[in-house]
Amino acid sequence: MDIQRIAAFSKGHEGGNPAGVVLLDTSIGEEEMVRVAAEVGYSETVFAVPLDASGKKWRVRYFSPETEVPFCGHATIALGTVLGKQVGWGTFELTLNDAVITVDAHRSETGVVATLTSPPTNSQAVPDALLTEVLSLFGFRQADLDDRLPPARIHGGSDHIVLLLSDRTRLAGMTYDLSLGRDVMRRLGVATIMLVVVKDDQTFVVRNAFASGGVLEDPATGAAAAAFGGYLRDRNWPHRGRFTIRQGEDMGQPSLIGVELDNTPGSPVRVSGGTRRI
Known part of the structure; x- marks a missing residue:
């Protein structure tokens, strides 16, 4: 093989x-x-x-x-x-x-x-009880969230929960119990929990917890990027047809994800990136 x-x-x-x-x-x-x-x-x-x-x-x-x-x-x-x-x-x-x-x-x-x-995209609000559980997993509070984009369950081929954080240092300090995270993510049926900080309207710094797959963190998550693109569109974010995700920086594995989308609700999103052989 x-x-x-x-x-x-x-x-x-x-x-x-x-x-x-x-x-x-x-x-x-x-x-x-x-x-x-x-x-x-x-x-x-x-x-x-x-x-x-x-x-x-x-x-x-x-x-x-x-x-x-x-x-x-x-x-x-x-x-x-x-x-x-x-x-x-x-x-x-x-x-x-x-x-x-x-x-x-x-x-x-x-x-x-x-x-x-990507497959078609969609998003929906996160119920309060679920949000409390997810915040608790990471030791976050409501005050740690950036209210420009409310927490959401997002989909672009697989399901993810996205939390927009107001402080880059909180993102850098992300930590959680892998076993508990696995239980939470699998019970909720989400692939990752996506933590996001806005750099500017077209640039986002991201970390993706991936305990559902037995991995603490993903250095680059294209499926979540697609879902996030659909969510930005749903919230009328000024994406201008494209934006960039910076991921993996806090892991020492810097990654760049390019996302292109139009304004058609639910339509697929294009996700691009360079590659290298290992």
Whole structure:
């Protein structure tokens, strides 16, 4: 089995979020995919099987070291890079468990850039009781929140909870109990809890707690970025059609995520990033 290791959303020759990429001739069992993902040890490994002879259509599944994930942005970006190099640059159609998306890969002056088009997006308010539980997990209080964007449950292929914080130091000091976080996130059915600080209207500094997948933190989270883009649109944030997410800085793995969107409610969001081979 050929397992390729690609860091997605890298900042030049550093940072990014590592993903395992496995191209298969035929499907393998779920237990085998879980085993391989655990052996690779990254937050996600993507498995892809061709659906026809063109090399442009693939059946795709994502696994963390502990469980299947419905959609993973950084692994999709990594997959796009591998497909572009092995099959040819261009656009690939990916059939997920619950959606069909695309990823485009091309060369640039700085290396390889991949762009995914997410599933449809949506968002909803977080009930007070749930918000209290999530704040308690991180030791936050209501006073730590930035009221320009209220807490929300956001979706762009998978579900996330987003909290906008008013203080960069609170973001830098993020800590929580991994076991408790796993219980909370799995019970709520969310992939990550996304903590955000506004740098300016088009730039956000982010940390994503990923205890649901057995990982304390993700250095770059494309699925959450897509969901967050949809949420900004729902709240009429002045996004100007694009914005940048800076993630992984407090982990020493700086990552850059580009997001493009229009003003059509619920429509897919485009998420882009550079990659590097590990």
